[in-house]
Amino acid sequence: xxxxxxxxxxxxxxxxxxxxxxxxxxxxxxxxxxxxxxxxxxxxxxxxxxxxxxxxxxxxxxxxxxxxxxxxxxxxxxxxxxxxxxxxxxxxxxxxxxxxxxxxxxxxxxxxxxxxxxxxxxxxxxxxxxxxxxxxxxxxxxxxxxxxxxxxxxxxxxxxxxxxxxxxxxxxxxxxxxxxxxxxxxxxxxxxxxxxxxxxxxxxxxxxxxxxxxxxxxxxxxxxxxxxxxxxxxxxxxxxxxxxxxxxxxxxxxxxxxxxxxxxxxxxxxxxxxxxxxx
Numbered sequence: 515x516x517x518x519x520x521x522x523x524x525x526x527x528x529x530x531x532x533x534x535x536x537x538x539x540x541x542x543x544x545x546x547x548x549x550x551x552x553x554x555x556x557x558x559x560x561x562x563x564x565x566x567x568x569x570x571x572x573x574x575x576x577x578x579x580x581x582x583x584x585x586x587x588x589x590x591x592x593x594x595x596x597x598x599x600x601x602x603x604x605x606x607x608x609x610x611x612x613x614x615x616x617x618x619x620x621x622x623x624x625x626x627x628x629x630x631x632x633x634x635x636x637x638x639x640x641x642x643x644x645x646x647x648x649x650x651x652x653x654x655x656x657x658x659x660x661x662x663x664x665x666x667x668x669x670x671x672x673x674x675x676x677x678x679x680x681x682x683x684x685x686x687x688x689x690x691x692x693x694x695x696x697x698x699x700x701x702x703x704x705x706x707x708x709x710x711x712x713x714x715x716x717x718x719x720x721x722x723x724x725x726x727x728x729x730x731x732x733x734x735x736x737x738x739x740x741x742x743x744x745x746x747x748x749x750x751x752x753x754x755x756x757x758x759x760x761x762x763x764x765x766x767x768x769x770x771x772x773x774x775x776x777x778x779x780x781x782x783x784x785x786x787x788x789x790x791x792x793x
Contacts, residue, residue: 542617666783
């Protein structure tokens, strides 16, 4: 009888835990003038099991409101105005981190998991699992560091409004390139205490910190090696050539970046044909 009572209490505790969150998987992201890309990005993550989005608008002046309106109406997207002008990459990282810390507070006790991404980053499970199912094996950890797979322009001049970005941009970098050691994080907001870098978080001392998909500790924005068999982020860093030369490079030059270096990186990102997300 005592064993039955214990099992029943354990069931009630687990049931309470499952019901305590409004969402299982959410996303927090900050964007600027990404109106043409938001619908595909949101729809992709909806197919992966993402239930809610906290989207932070940083000084956009394009049609993003029209794109987001139906999602806001359905309460899928919560739009937060997040002004602030960045003159270098450090200032932009600070703007991002402040948004992410705000997102952590909004998601805490509301969403069990929250991925902190950019709108050119497409998160998915290569084995076809939903994010909810894949994340169930990582509940003991504060977060998971997911490696990037960088994609280039694939020589595409301009993606038409009727076309999907993931169907046109199909060339990526070699996975042994150092840039693929970078991560973004899916965290349990209830365990996060701070964000000083947009790629990773600090967790409560009494909580297990972040791990890789192989459950190896992650202590910063990089992993020891790239591993993307369970979770993967396709990072369409340059998008098409029109975006790359008219938005990406000018933005990086404004922040003190070298356009020649950006062009060199983009060329490296077109090395391997990999249409994994083509539908």
